[in-house]
Amino acid sequence: MMEATTDPAITTPLQKKVPRDISDDDIFKPRNQPTAEAIITDSGSEKMDRCKTEDVREETEEGADSSDASSPEPLSPLRPFYKVRFTDQVTKNGDIINYQIEVTKTAAPQSSWVIGRQYEDLEYLEQCLAGGGRSAGVIAPPLPPPPATDPLQAELRSRRQLGADSTVLLGDDWQRDCRLMERYLNLLLRHEVYGRDAALEAFLTRPEPPVRTLVRRSLLTRLTDGLSGSRATHPDCDEFFQRERVRLNEYQPLLQRAAEAFTAVVFAQQRLSNQINHLATALNIGVGSNEGWNGLYHKLNTRFSGALQEYKRGVDLSTTSADGTLGQTLELHARYAQSESDMLLRRTGLMIEYETANRGLEKTKAQRRPAAEEAKQRAEEVFEECSDTAKSEIRTLHRLRSAELLAGLGELARSQIHAAQILQAELSKHLSSIRQFVVPEPGQLGRPL
Numbered sequence: 230m231m232e233a234t235t236d237p238a239i240t241t242p243l244q245k246k247v248p249r250d251i252s253d254d255d256i257f258k259p260r261n262q263p264t265a266e267a268i269i270t271d272s273g274s275e276k277m278d279r280c281k282t283e284d285v286r287e288e289t290e291e292g293a294d295s296s297d298a299s300s301p302e303p304l305s306p307l308r309p310f311y312k313v314r315f316t317d318q319v320t321k322n323g324d325i326i327n328y329q330i331e332v333t334k335t336a337a338p339q340s341s342w343v344i345g346r347q348y349e350d351l352e353y354l355e356q357c358l359a360g361g362g363r364s365a366g367v368i369a370p371p372l373p374p375p376p377a378t379d380p381l382q383a384e385l386r387s388r389r390q391l392g393a394d395s396t397v398l399l400g401d402d403w404q405r406d407c408r409l410m411e412r413y414l415n416l417l418l419r420h421e422v423y424g425r426d427a428a429l430e431a432f433l434t435r436p437e438p439p440v441r442t443l444v445r446r447s448l449l450t451r452l453t454d455g456l457s458g459s460r461a462t463h464p465d466c467d468e469f470f471q472r473e474r475v476r477l478n479e480y481q482p483l484l485q486r487a488a489e490a491f492t493a494v495v496f497a498q499q500r501l502s503n504q505i506n507h508l509a510t511a512l513n514i515g516v517g518s519n520e521g522w523n524g525l526y527h528k529l530n531t532r533f534s535g536a537l538q539e540y541k542r543g544v545d546l547s548t549t550s551a552d553g554t555l556g557q558t559l560e561l562h563a564r565y566a567q568s569e570s571d572m573l574l575r576r577t578g579l580m581i582e583y584e585t586a587n588r589g590l591e592k593t594k595a596q597r598r599p600a601a602e603e604a605k606q607r608a609e610e611v612f613e614e615c616s617d618t619a620k621s622e623i624r625t626l627h628r629l630r631s632a633e634l635l636a637g638l639g640e641l642a643r644s645q646i647h648a649a650q651i652l653q654a655e656l657s658k659h660l661s662s663i664r665q666f667v668v669p670e671p672g673q674l675g676r677p678l
Contacts, residue, residue, distance in 0.1 A: 307425070309418035310335060311433050315407035316343070324378040328407060330414075332433045346438055348375050351410060353441040357428040358417070365575040365611075366618030368626055370416035370423070371564035373409035377401070390496045391503055409557065421625075463577055467616065473623060474573055481566040488559035495556055498548040502541050509537035529666060536659035543652030550644035558637035562630050569626060576615050583612040 311332055318329040326347060333341045355372045377383045380398075387399040414433075417423045431439065465471040512534035517523045586605040593601040 307419055307421050308335070309415070309424060310430070311418055313411060313414045313418070313433065315411045317404075319403045319407065321378075321401070326376060326378060326403075328410070330411075330433075342436075344433065344436060344438075346432075348406075348410070349441060350432070350438045351413070353439065354428065354432050357439075358423055358426060363422055364615055364618040365579060366572060366615040366620075366622055367422050368565070368568050368572050368619075368622040370413060370420065371561065371568050373406075373413055373561075373564075376403070376406040390499050392500055395500075395503065397503060405552070405557075408553065412557070412561065421621075461574065461577075463581060465577065466580060469620065470573065470576065470616070477566065477570055477573070481563075481570065484559070484566055485563045488556075488563040491551075491556050491559055495548055495552050498544055498551070502544045502548065505537055505541040505544065509534045509541065512537070525668070529663075532659070532663050532666060536656060536663070539655045539659060540652065543648060543655070546648040546651070547645060550648055551641060554640040554644055555634075555637040558633050562634070565626065565630070569623065572619060572622070576612075576619055579608070579612040579615050583608040 311334055314331045314333075316329040316331055320327045327345050328347065330344050330346055331341060332344060333339065351372060352375075355369070359369060377386050383398060383401070387397060388395055390399065391397055417429055423429055461474075465474065512530040515527050519527055583605075586601070586608040590598070590601045590605045
């Protein structure tokens with residue numbers, strides 16, 4: 230797992246010269262700011278105590294509205310058994326992209342190894358985790374979208390980011406893809422249920438990826454998906470879940486809209502960078518001779534072009550940091566909201582089955598009553614177990630979302646200030662160079678400048 234470090238807020242005045250040479254770690258890993266993982270996993274911290282106090286207040290407010298099911302406090306978040314880190318060794322062979330993942334065992338004796346995996350292996354892992362007979366109340370961390378592997382996908386992505394009229398073809402953004410998949414695996418490793426799963430352990434410990442098999446959707450699954458609309462409108466017997474469904478129906482489209490709007494801002498910055506690059510390139514194109522006023526014009530354009538190239542670098546740095554901090558966090562939790570919605574639909578289906586079993590028991594004749602009572606008891610146990618798990622999962626997700634969005638905002642502000650300081654220092658050099666450019670008098674053009 231990528232270890233996030235912490236970093237104080239930048240207080241360096243803008244007029245102070247800032248070193249130019251920095252790495253992505255300086256942008257994305259603050260040195261003194263608590264990360265989302267630290268806030269979530271530190272069960273004894275003030276943040277966790279405050280969250281638990283809020284959970285207790287929620288349960289108090291629910292009171293008699295809640296179901297009779299016992300709702301224990303969520304356990305302390307799981308300390309991962311492994312740490313994963315995607316390396317820079319990414320290879321592409323046609324439509325196949327191979328990633329190298331460094332896995333570290335956290336328990337003693339510690340050891341590390343490297344495994345090779347493809348995105349399709351992550352898809353198969355998600356299928357295995359979803360079909361493992363786990364509680365229906367579990368909220369699965371969302372799998373990131375697949376990377377672009379063929380020229381057509383790359384062209385569509387380029388037009389989406391740079392505009393429909395753009396003729397520039399963007400290259401593979403493997404660093405971003407690796408960061409998204411690494412975050413997905415880290416969420417699985419920190420999850421109370423999936424972090425202990427044998428399929429996830431086998432995925433990380435075996436040198437060869439598991440053999441992928443085709444998982445076909447059954448007719449029952451397709452018919453069940455068709456009933457999702459009726460489940461979404463079915464009233465809930467538990468006020469906690471009814472309130473959560475109403476809140477999610479309002480919050481999910483707003484979160485999706487925020488993620489799309491932020492992405493649109495990032496794409497606009499990328500288009501601005503592309504246009505600046507065109508202008509800087511055009512200024513370097515010489516027209517005519519390099520003597521007289523024409524040569525003077527070329528020299529001034531060259532200096533101005535260098536300033537534009539530096540400004541483009543600053544825009545790229547700002548764009549990359551914006552997407553890598555708050556942008557990816559908004560996209561993640563927009564997908565997470567859909568995972569929660571899927572879980573609530575599964576629970577509603579179990580509730581409908583439980584209500585049907587209750588009505589069936591009331592209408593059953595005496596000779597068939599034992600079987601009906603057994604079916605009702607079984608449906609009740611499954612439903613209550615799902616409700617208990619779901620309450621714990623929802624509260625954990627709320628804490629995760631609050632912590633990561635707060636951390637993303639802080640990292641975005643810090644990285645934008647840092648990028649602006651670097652750009653200001655470099656543009657000051659180019660401004661000084663342009664100011665020192667001497668325009669000779671007409672009679673001095675024959676002399677050396």
